[in-house]
Amino acid sequence: MTYQLTEKLQNLVPYQPIAGEYSVRLDANESFISLPEEIRQEIGQAITQTAFNRYPDPYAVELCQRFGQFFQVKPDLVVAANGSDELLFLLTTCFAKAGDRLLVTEPDFSMYRIYGQMAGLEVEVYAKDNDLLLDAEQFIAYAQAKQVDMVIFSNPCNPTSQLTPRADVLKIVETLDCLVVVDEAYMDFSQGSVLDMVEQYDNLMVLKTFSKAFGMAAVRLGFAIANPVLTKALKAAKSPYNVNTMSQIAGSVLLGHPDYLRQCIADIKESRDDLYKAIKGLKREKADLYTVYPPHGNFIYVEVEDSAKIYKDAAEKGIAIRLMGKHLRIAAGSNKENRRIYQVLQESLQ
Ligand SMILES: *Cc1c(COP(=O)(O)O)cnc(C)c1O
Numbered sequence: 001m002t003y004q005l006t007e008k009l010q011n012l013v014p015y016q017p018i019a020g021e022y023s024v025r026l027d028a029n030e031s032f033i034s035l036p037e038e039i040r041q042e043i044g045q046a047i048t049q050t051a052f053n054r055y056p057d058p059y060a061v062e063l064c065q066r067f068g069q070f071f072q073v074k075p076d077l078v079v080a081a082n083g084s085d086e087l088l089f090l091l092t093t094c095f096a097k098a099g100d101r102l103l104v105t106e107p108d109f110s111m112y113r114i115y116g117q118m119a120g121l122e123v124e125v126y127a128k129d130n131d132l133l134l135d136a137e138q139f140i141a142y143a144q145a146k147q148v149d150m151v152i153f154s155n156p157c158n159p160t161s162q163l164t165p166r167a168d169v170l171k172i173v174e175t176l177d178c179l180v181v182v183d184e185a186y187m188d189f190s191q192g193s194v195l196d197m198v199e200q201y202d203n204l205m206v207l208k209t210f211s212k213a214f215g216m217a218a219v220r221l222g223f224a225i226a227n228p229v230l231t232k233a234l235k236a237a238k239s240p241y242n243v244n245t246m247s248q249i250a251g252s253v254l255l256g257h258p259d260y261l262r263q264c265i266a267d268i269k270e271s272r273d274d275l276y277k278a279i280k281g282l283k284r285e286k287a288d289l290y291t292v293y294p295p296h297g298n299f300i301y302v303e304v305e306d307s308a309k310i311y312k313d314a315a316e317k318g319i320a321i322r323l324m325g326k327h328l329r330i331a332a333g334s335n336k337e338n339r340r341i342y343q344v345l346q347e348s349l350q
Helices: 037-048 061-071 083-094 111-118 136-145 166-175 195-200 228-237 245-255 258-282 307-316 335-348
Strands: 078-081 101-106 122-127 150-154 179-183 204-209 222-226 289-292 299-304 322-324 327-331
Touching (some): 061 078, 061 222, 061 245, 078 083, 083 111, 083 179, 083 204, 083 228, 101 111, 111 150, 122 136, 136 166, 166 179, 195 204, 195 222, 222 228, 258 289, 258 335
Antiparallel strands (some): 289 299, 299 327
């Protein structure tokens, strides 16, 4: 009896989150704010009441209602999932057929490609220019030339922290005759969401996550927002009990504290701006610091002379950041954490 791995699995390079012990984690763009005790208690108490012998609510009705309230969208247009990752998997698998062309940009979130390849899609890559901005006209022309069947990109972009203006995103959606998935995982830190436009288009889907601004990476909650036709199809395609009851409760309780959430977003933005200003200040004295991109997410993207060395120097001090070729991606942390990574940059850059 033998089994040979499929070709796509043999060639699969897995996404590799950092393993090991770090006292400061600035590598995964998580929120640095830990959940306050009162909200923990509230979640804990609600979870104690769970009917553990019963399956979860398949459509997470209460959670989607509260989500809709917070983001000013109709709850009927919201689909909850086990992280946006589940949605990306479903979209590439079910909203395209094997052999279809998926267009992604470079640099962008690497999971788009991985899920596309797993779904048997041909992945076309639009390479951004040196400024790392997404030029809508060029992008549209490229998509049309390649006759792509689906487009996915993040806005603001992970890892570049750059924003594509709303008008440009809408132009892409309006012009292309294919599904356009706009991953707004970091839009809470910026402005230019197209969430309010989902009903205007046949082909727009917006993704949101609780893993970043909402500080809930542990519970794995992602959301898709789209018109009723797409929403209905997505609900039909997902596994029936995709979001477990504990996560539904945690998400619902959290959304019951909208002022707290808005404060978190403000605090994270402030930390991001502080860190950006500090790092940008280093440019005057450090020739090795080539570019510090103005951030629109909760993280700073920099180009340096020797990224691997900085990464290693940070790791030796117990600080995890993300190494991406000649660039580094550094999430905004607490004041203390920001000072520590700043110190590493100050000491290691020439
Ligand atoms: C972090 C991130 C997500 C979040 O995925 P989850 O599965 O919801 O944690 C989605 N898209 C992008 C671009 C991200 O950076």
